Amino acid sequence: MLGVALGHFAPDTGAALRPLGELFIKLVRMMIAPIVFVTVVTGIAGLGNLREAGRLGFKAILYFELVSTLALVIGLVVGNLVQPGHGLNIDPRSLDSNAVASFVRAGEQMSSVGFLFHMVPDSLLGALASGEILQVLLVAILLGAVLAGSGQGDGAIVRLLEEAGKALFGMIGAIMYLAPVGAFGAMAFTVGKYGVGALQQLGMLIVCFYATALIFIVGVLGLIARASGFSLWRLLVYLKDEIVLVLGTSTSESALPRLMEKLERLGVARPVVRLVVPTGYSFNLDGIAIYLTMASLFIAQALNVPLSIGEQIGLLLVLLLTSKGAAAVTGGGFITLAATLSSTHTLPVAGLALLLGIDRFMSEARAITNMIGNAVACLAVARWEGAVDQQRMRSMLHGGDLDASTR
Numbered sequence: 001m002l003g004v005a006l007g008h009f010a011p012d013t014g015a016a017l018r019p020l021g022e023l024f025i026k027l028v029r030m031m032i033a034p035i036v037f038v039t040v041v042t043g044i045a046g047l048g049n050l051r052e053a054g055r056l057g058f059k060a061i062l063y064f065e066l067v068s069t070l071a072l073v074i075g076l077v078v079g080n081l082v083q084p085g086h087g088l089n090i091d092p093r094s095l096d097s098n099a100v101a102s103f104v105r106a107g108e109q110m111s112s113v114g115f116l117f118h119m120v121p122d123s124l125l126g127a128l129a130s131g132e133i134l135q136v137l138l139v140a141i142l143l144g145a146v147l148a149g150s151g152q153g154d155g156a157i158v159r160l161l162e163e164a165g166k167a168l169f170g171m172i173g174a175i176m177y178l179a180p181v182g183a184f185g186a187m188a189f190t191v192g193k194y195g196v197g198a199l200q201q202l203g204m205l206i207v208c209f210y211a212t213a214l215i216f217i218v219g220v221l222g223l224i225a226r227a228s229g230f231s232l233w234r235l236l237v238y239l240k241d242e243i244v245l246v247l248g249t250s251t252s253e254s255a256l257p258r259l260m261e262k263l264e265r266l267g268v269a270r271p272v273v274r275l276v277v278p279t280g281y282s283f284n285l286d287g288i289a290i291y292l293t294m295a296s297l298f299i300a301q302a303l304n305v306p307l308s309i310g311e312q313i314g315l316l317l318v319l320l321l322t323s324k325g326a327a328a329v330t331g332g333g334f335i336t337l338a339a340t341l342s343s344t345h346t347l348p349v350a351g352l353a354l355l356l357g358i359d360r361f362m363s364e365a366r367a368i369t370n371m372i373g374n375a376v377a378c379l380a381v382a383r384w385e386g387a388v389d390q391q392r393m394r395s396m397l398h399g400g401d402l403d404a405s406t407r
Contacts, residue, residue: 003184003248007191014192020185021249027175028254031168033128035257036278037140038165043274044144045158053148053275060276060381064284067224067373071216071286072319075293076312078212084205084294085301090354133282140278172257176245183248190250190360205298206361212290213365221286221376228383229390232376234397238262239375243368250360252367252374256281259375266396267389268382276381280374287369291362292319292337299341299351307346315346 007014047053121135128136147158218232225232236243239262242255256277263273296315300307307315318340341349355362382388 003187004191006184007188007193011192014188017185017192018189021182021187021189022185024175024178024182024185025249025251025254027178028172028249028257031172031175032133032253032256033130033136035165035168035172035260036133036136037128038161038168039260039274040137040140040278041144041147042158042161042165043271044141045147046271046274047148050145050149053145056272056275056381056385057279059384060279060377061283063377063381063384064280067220067377068284068286068289069320070220071289071373072293072316074216074220075212075290076297076316078208078215079294079297080312082204082208083297083301084208085298085303088302089304090302133278137278137282169257169261176258179245179248179254182254183245186249193360205294206358209291209294209362210365212294213287213369216286216290217369217372221373224376224380228376228380230379230393230397235375235379236372238266238397239372242371246367246371247364250363250367252281252287252371255371259371263375263378266379267392268378269385269387272382272385272387273378276378277374280377281370284374284377285366285370286373287366288336289319290369291366292340295337295355296341296347299347299354302354303348303351305347311346315340 044053047056120138121130124139147155222232225235239259242258242262246252246255260273260277263277264270293316338349338352341347341352379388
């Protein structure tokens with residue numbers, strides 16, 4: 001709230017505070033790659049054998065595909081019903097295509113072949129050095145599978161990584177003391193740089209997107225939570241600190257370590273948390289899925305480009321593939337959309353310029369939806385696997401003492 005107020009009443013000062021938010025996010029991202037590596041390796045190795053790891057991985061991927069596809073469909077349906085871009089009547093020739101050229105270039109690596117090549121690091125240590133989640137996942141899954149297959153699930157390597165994990169989570173705990181400062185700087189910059197004018201100009205799209213994300217969280221994720229034996233509302237209260245952190249920083253990565261730690265405290269088996277959550281951050285991006293279809297329709301409506309049902313279904317099928325690469329690059333949602341439009345030639349890529357001014361505001365809803373979606377996914381898969389302590393989960397969600405439960 002202080003960041004928003006400063007950005008509104010002193011926009012120049014607010015915009016100048018950009019380094020506060022970016023430095024905090026950089027500190028957190030510095031920790032993401034080693035934490036994902038350690039947790040995925042120990043998670044797979046802790047399952048004991050490759051059959052269990054394969055079964056858990058198959059269930060997680062199946063869940064991710066079904067729910068993210070549903071998110072894409074919901075975005076498409078709401079975009080057709082509300083038509084947030086209708087009436088803008090913008091001439092594509094009046095848009096500055098140079099403003100989105102860098103995003104199009106970044107999206108070139110997200111073709112099917114380019115995506116596969118990007119997923120494989122140039123070297124073993126290169127994955128950790130680059131911080132690319134997909135590359136880290138690949139290396140971690142390979143090492144974890146080898147350790148599990150050779151019966152070294154409790155060997156010296158795993159024990160060493162377990163101790164390293166404790167140290168890494170301790171470092172994250174120290175970094176989180178800076179979270180209020182980072183969120184303050186990030187919000188002051190967003191409002192100071194882009195102002196409320198952007199909200200007024202394209203307010204219908206923002207309201208529509210936030211409402212759709214809320215419908216997805218309450219409707220779809222709420223039903224999944226009920227079927228999995230827990231209350232979505234109580235889970236959101238339990239994760240309130242992480243939600244506020246994501247809202248302030250506009251990135252779900254900032255809450256990844258804390259989310260994993262809290263889900264383990266909740267009673268979910270450690271191997272499930274350590275495999276499902278990091279994988280979900282690459283393949284279960286519900287907020288980005290909603291954004292992709294809704295933003296595509298908005299551009300079509302604003303530029304008066306008619307899209308038949310067949311063309312919309314074709315676009316949906318392409319997005320099913322390209323949305324999985326959103327975690328491969330920074331600013332994944334916007335770059336994924338650029339890659340999709342440039343590869344399908346269904347809509348003018350210059351239409352992305354319409355979204356530049358408000359993308360920062362929309363990224364907050366994308367990030368929160370992604371994080372909540374992965375929390376629900378982990379609990380749902382754990383319930384499916386019978387790998388969650390139901391009594392402990394109910395106690396924690398109903399206000400149990402975190403410290404007492406940990407002890």
